[in-house]
Amino acid sequence: MEVETPLLASAGVTDPALEPIRVPCADGERFLQTSPEYAMKRLLAAGSGDIFQICKAFRAAEVGRRHNPEYTLLEWYRTGIDHYQLLREVAELLLTLLPHQRWQVWPYATLFEELLAINPFDAEVAVLETIAREQCGEVPPALSRDGWLDLLMSHCIEPAISTWGIVFVVDYPPSQASLARILPRGECCATAARFECYVDGVELANGYWEETDAVELKRRFDDDNARLTAAGQPARCLDPRFMAAMASGLPDCAGVALGLDRLLACQLGTRNLSGILAFDWHRS
Amino acid sequence: MANYSTSEFKSGLKVMLDGDPCSIVENEFVKPGKGQAFNRVKMRNLKTGRTWERTFKSGESLEGADVMDHAMEYLYTDGEFWYFMEPTTFEQHQADEAAVGDAKLWLTDQAPCEVTLYNGTPLAVTAPNFVELEIVETDPGLKGDTAQGGSKPATLVTGAVVRVPLFIAQGEVIRVDTRSGEYVSRGGKS
Numbered sequence: 001m002e003v004e005t006p007l008l009a010s011a012g013v014t015d016p017a018l019e020p021i022r023v024p025c026a027d028g029e030r031f032l033q034t035s036p037e038y039a040m041k042r043l044l045a046a047g048s049g050d051i052f053q054i055c056k057a058f059r060a061a062e063v064g065r066r067h068n069p070e071y072t073l074l075e076w077y078r079t080g081i082d083h084y085q086l087l088r089e090v091a092e093l094l095l096t097l098l099p100h101q102r103w104q105v106w107p108y109a110t111l112f113e114e115l116l117a118i119n120p121f122d123a124e125v126a127v128l129e130t131i132a133r134e135q136c137g138e139v140p141p142a143l144s145r146d147g148w149l150d151l152l153m154s155h156c157i158e159p160a161i162s163t164w165g166i167v168f169v170v171d172y173p174p175s176q177a178s179l180a181r182i183l184p185r186g187e188c189c190a191t192a193a194r195f196e197c198y199v200d201g202v203e204l205a206n207g208y209w210e211e212t213d214a215v216e217l218k219r220r221f222d223d224d225n226a227r228l229t230a231a232g233q234p235a236r237c238l239d240p241r242f243m244a245a246m247a248s249g250l251p252d253c254a255g256v257a258l259g260l261d262r263l264l265a266c267q268l269g270t271r272n273l274s275g276i277l278a279f280d281w282h283r284s
Numbered sequence: 285m286a287n288y289s290t291s292e293f294k295s296g297l298k299v300m301l302d303g304d305p306c307s308i309v310e311n312e313f314v315k316p317g318k319g320q321a322f323n324r325v326k327m328r329n330l331k332t333g334r335t336w337e338r339t340f341k342s343g344e345s346l347e348g349a350d351v352m353d354h355a356m357e358y359l360y361t362d363g364e365f366w367y368f369m370e371p372t373t374f375e376q377h378q379a380d381e382a383a384v385g386d387a388k389l390w391l392t393d394q395a396p397c398e399v400t401l402y403n404g405t406p407l408a409v410t411a412p413n414f415v416e417l418e419i420v421e422t423d424p425g426l427k428g429d430t431a432q433g434g435s436k437p438a439t440l441v442t443g444a445v446v447r448v449p450l451f452i453a454q455g456e457v458i459r460v461d462t463r464s465g466e467y468v469s470r471g472g473k474s
Contacts, residue, residue, distance in 0.1 A: 017319050061291045061342065062321065064313025138338035146319060151339065153316035155324070178318055196317045203317045 005039030011239035162201025207256030
């Protein structure tokens, strides 16, 4: 079922890496959505069943060749399936839209082992930092473990897989689960039930087998706020309506958000969003 | 000076980094889906001319550098310093050899130059893209060789040496592209 949810919400997300655009309204501040995830999960909790929507999403300060602070998402949820089944659905959609004829799945850890010869799950932070300094020139002085992994991912792995066509990265570190379930992996360590889809090195879609446990979600939001306050930023309010919906019960489901501007850019063979937007951020 | 955050970095912006004035050459925003965003910035150190790549966490900021490009007229050199004048205020500035750099090969009286001032002192000098200079020394041209398109070295009045076609003679004025250091044509044409 196609749905439409508000772009302006009374609460934003807690993810420290997402900066919402704030809008003053007559009855207080509102937030332009960074994605329709919260609103769509409220519909799922209310019993909507499978839903999709195409909408605008907004992220302050994300401006670049492949980023426009105002952009278009296709987001959809399917009940009763996991992220691997959803991943297959994304792959089938892309094969109908792009000239590519194959797709491949790579575990996050295997990518790092193959391309950088390290295990991202148990490498010491100092080792990650050393590799970043060797491979990426001058880098920020102090990053968290996930910060170094993000730097290696964006500076080394993404350029390396830009000739690999459609690549799904799976089995993320649990610290990068966001709102995905965390699954035990063998005997030793857990992985996040999350995938990222890259096409020619461009990140196109991010999907989860959704975490449905309201207590676990609350714990992750509190972690986000602890990281925000540790970085000297104000904690963010949890969305009470979203939390109530999660407490009432999100059905077992998997969801994915796919950037339509980037998809169009891939179809047209350009890596620059300004080439497919009528007026990009600098001209809007 | 104002502070500039990574989202305000654009090519040509002058900022201070590790105590040196630098110019932003290129700024690319990267983010691995979820997670930490970075700006990969190509920078040029305006003192040393070194260009290199540095990654910032998005949202970091740098202090602006008091660096401005001024159109000036070259006056003369005393061997140690090169003197320039702002044509509207007649204010004079002296630039040392490091600031003048390769531009000294092309400077003649009253040449219009771009002088980059850092805290009021010349940091770099850019010669005009094209200059016309007299040849003070070159071997006589050999008639009949012109079809071959051969070339020979010629020393200009400023001391610069450029390759010129064989038919060009000593005492002639030639037009040179200062960016490549290459002969363009005989002088006097516009």
